[in-house]
Amino acid sequence: MKVLVLNCGSSSLKYRLFAMPEESVLTKGVIEKIGTEDAIHRYETESEESSLTEPIYDHREALSRVVATLTSKQAGVISSAQEIGAVGHRVVHGGEVFSSSVVLTAEVKESIRAMTALAPLHNPANLLGIEAMEEVLPNVPQVAVFDTAFHQTMPQEHYLYPLPYVLYQRHKVRRYGFHGTSHRYCASRVPALVKQDLSGLKVISCHIGNGVSVTAIERGRSIDTSMGMTPLEGVMMGTRSGDLDPSLHQFVMEREGLSFDELASMLNKHSGLYGISGISGDVRTILEARAKGSIRATLAFAMYEYRIRKYIGAYAAAMNGVDVLLFTAGVGENSPLLRALICSNLTYLGLALDREANEQGTGERIISSPASAIKVCVIPTAEELMIARDAHALVVGLQRAEE
């Protein structure tokens, strides 16, 4: 079965076509600037790469182009749209309703719509993609895979904020967590790497990319995660502040004469590594500046490392121990320096890094020494594959049920 995986933003969409259950990627692409006359469509297959600029006015049109490209003679990887057996959508917020992936129905869409207040930028865009796909491929079952779903196993004492309880009752103000699909995928790779079943393991998963989140996974279930009601909570990120004293908001707004929008923009886009360094939110640029002796870049990187390590310590305490520490996503997979700095201050846990494996190795691997009490792993994340797996499994289940 061919499974099309979609990640729709308000003016862009990323797609990837998988052959399942082989899990091979047949093609991947992205369309940007949807809604304009010069929308850009880039895609690559095993044999070729292509980029074209053309007017694409809405998501329905964009998805028609995707399907046309997949089935075209030049770039075509399938002979007809009927080969697509399932479509998997990344949906950012599933609230408390969805603790796993689901086949999309009218009720599911209504629930996603109802969660818009919690993810005003993302859920409406995800819905646009879902509804457009229903028009383009009306008979193909679609599946929603939620960023929040994996963290729905958090116990109440971990997900509630110590605020008046009525705010939770009235508005569902609570911690939800994000990057769930990535943390779930990485956790699923752990048993093969450490040769032990997840049921006996305490895992701390560090997704360090543009956004950063740390998750405590006990017996394969998320019991706590650093992001909260929105992806702004938790560790310091590229341009996001992470945890702050909530009284700071009023103070800064008054002193600087800021509106709520300006404050939100400051915390989301002008803070983190960028805010401290004044240079960039990109770890690669920060490390270059640090190597050249930039004091502010050095400070920013030290804070970044420290704040991630604090969460690891907190989650070791939350689980009364840790067996596996894993790093994933852009920075987590590609910065041996960050991993080494974090691990060098966790020796009290009995952690010992294998320097060579950390610096020289590539891909999925263990980077702790054999004597280390904690296994440290690098696991390249594969959120799209996880979405394809869920979509495939659910649709196969659906077909069996129909038979």
Next chain:
Amino acid sequence: MNIQQVGIIGAGSRGQEVAEAIAGVGIEVILLDRTEVVLTQAKHSLERLLDQRLNKWGITEAEKKAILSRIKCTTELAELGGCQLLIECVTERIDVKSELMASIEHVVDANTILASNTSTLSLTEIAAKTKHPERMIGLHFLHPPQHHELVEVVRGLQTSDRTFQVAAHFVHTIGKTAIEVYESPGYVTTRLILPLINEASSLLAEGVASIADIDTAMKVGCGFTYGPFEIADQYGLDSVVEMLQSLYEETSDPRYRPTAYLRKLVRAGHVGQNVSRGFYRYDELGNRIEASEGGGASR
């Protein structure tokens, strides 16, 4: 109708601000004025406007560049041909606006909505000379649109339901709140705010209280975000006087007659934030320095 390109006629401060608000949500804007000199000034002012927002962390450097790249400046009327919506932001004079509307009608598609940003003039009169008055509507952006979410969507006598619906949807698309208003001089906001500014300047001229205290009274006492003098400086005192005069002429109601003190400030060139001096003084970036002068009795 999906609005992908908006034409703005008049690259003065109102036109710039409306252009920035629309380009800020990712819609392409064509900003038209008569001369390259005016457009060059507009580009500089737009950069300054965006720098102010950057300094307040409201946007990023990349967002600033993206917004500027979406605003195309031109002197060629024909370039408005591809727009689905035109908003005129030219000087607040009925003859100028109605002639403009009649003259741009032939360069645009039959479905294009024609909007006026007027706050006091009669939309019906502006539309009178056009062939299709049903597609004329008022889009009154509260000033400055970066800080105010409200847009008054004004129906003229012949505005069609379709025109209203497309315009109201557009306002929603750019993240603003629309209220439906039937044509009447000053609509809702201007009619309520102008007498307040006028009365505040009387209070000041009578020496009852200082500029800062009158603003504080309305902010702290009545929950206003800005005091009447702060609003007047943002609007531009010349515009305030012009709008009051227009309301006065339209209604013959003396409460709209601009006070002598307001007129005096305009004559002195103290017309507000744009020239760094109105009721208050401002630095180059538009930040307030201090009250212009103390109380008002001596004036």
